[in-house]
Amino acid sequence: MIDKIEQLKKEIQDFNLSGNDELEAFRLKFLSRNGEVQEMFKLMGSVPKQEKAAVGKAMNEVKVLAQNKFDTAKKELESSTKKEFGALDDITLPVEPSFTGSFHPLTQALDEIKQIFLRLGFNIADGPELEDDFHNFTALNFPPDHPARDMQDTFFVRKSDDPKSDDLVLRTHTSPVQIRLMKEQKPPLRSIMPGRVFRNEAVTAKSYFQFNQVEGLYVDEHVTMGELIETLVMFARLMYGSDVKYRVRPSFFPFTEPSLEMDVWWGSENGGQWLEILGAGMVDPNVFDATGVDSEKYTGFAFGMGVDRIAMLRYGIDDIRLLYENDIRFLNQFKS
Ligand code: PHE
Numbered sequence: 001m002i003d004k005i006e007q008l009k010k011e012i013q014d015f016n017l018s019g020n021d022e023l024e025a026f027r028l029k030f031l032s033r034n035g036e037v038q039e040m041f042k043l044m045g046s047v048p049k050q051e052k053a054a055v056g057k058a059m060n061e062v063k064v065l066a067q068n069k070f071d072t073a074k075k076e077l078e079s080s081t082k083k084e085f086g087a088l089d090d091i092t093l094p095v096e097p098s099f100t101g102s103f104h105p106l107t108q109a110l111d112e113i114k115q116i117f118l119r120l121g122f123n124i125a126d127g128p129e130l131e132d133d134f135h136n137f138t139a140l141n142f143p144p145d146h147p148a149r150d151m152q153d154t155f156f157v158r159k160s161d162d163p164k165s166d167d168l169v170l171r172t173h174t175s176p177v178q179i180r181l182m183k184e185q186k187p188p189l190r191s192i193m194p195g196r197v198f199r200n201e202a203v204t205a206k207s208y209f210q211f212n213q214v215e216g217l218y219v220d221e222h223v224t225m226g227e228l229i230e231t232l233v234m235f236a237r238l239m240y241g242s243d244v245k246y247r248v249r250p251s252f253f254p255f256t257e258p259s260l261e262m263d264v265w266w267g268s269e270n271g272g273q274w275l276e277i278l279g280a281g282m283v284d285p286n287v288f289d290a291t292g293v294d295s296e297k298y299t300g301f302a303f304g305m306g307v308d309r310i311a312m313l314r315y316g317i318d319d320i321r322l323l324y325e326n327d328i329r330f331l332n333q334f335k336s
Helices: 002-014 020-031 036-046 049-084 105-119 163-167 175-184 225-240 285-291 307-315 328-334
Strands: 130-132 168-170 189-198 210-220 246-253 256-267 272-283 299-306
Touching: 002 036, 002 049, 020 036, 020 049, 036 049, 105 189, 105 210, 105 225, 105 307, 163 168, 175 189, 175 210, 175 285, 175 299, 210 225, 210 272, 210 307, 225 246, 225 256, 225 272, 225 299, 246 272, 272 285, 272 307, 299 307
Parallel strands: none
Antiparallel strands: 130 168, 189 210, 210 299, 246 256, 256 272, 272 299
């Protein structure tokens, strides 16, 4: 009997209690109601009377040993788990909110513009930011001495080892993508062309050396000025609300004839101002001729709008530079 008890004692001493699983296995094996310690006590009945005292003492020692070993290991495990969680006592408390990203205000404004024109039956096209003089100016009917080609507005790009690259420019507007579309595809065409454009202007709260435009082009037989205005009014209503106050003014662009600009009223009834949101017009026949579109058969309209202006109006941003500095405190304000 004493041997059996000694064996159980040894088993208890050798049991490895390094984790919660082992702790539970130990409890089941030795301390539970049907565990080996209880089983051992059941053998008391068969112990001869004179040995009962000694055997009972030995059994009790084993029981205490097992219980102590269990309690100590449990305490140790609990305190090391606590350390893992640092000072946090209550692991059921809700966690600190984590930071998620958000869409840039320009992306949000651009997404809205895209959605509106997709609904109106336009598809989306794009073209390169590095253009040549032909696409950015000549094919768009800019006379050779037009001031927009002046060094003040245009970033000219030159590959130092290639004199032929002299006419490369960073595109000053998205209109060259119109030229690419008309050269590559046959009418009917109905596309919008979002993209980044560049102008060599002084950086101020109101102007920046880069900004974003969305160009639009619709070419088919019998496209009219009425459809242009209808499309623009539809856009203004969907973008700014059905009660938007707008006006359309005559204007001039080399690549459209006639040309117009659209303004929306920004502010309340008694205080506010007209803000120009886009330029537009009927595609000039010279542009059709430069791109191989039959100007006898087709007519078309084009428009170009500034995305930065729309985002600034929408979110009450009064300094365009904020849109390009990526200050996280600014960007965090545009979570939707
Ligand atoms: N490209 C013109 C600009 O940048 C806008 C425009 C596009 C005007 C298409 C008419 C037609 O100002």
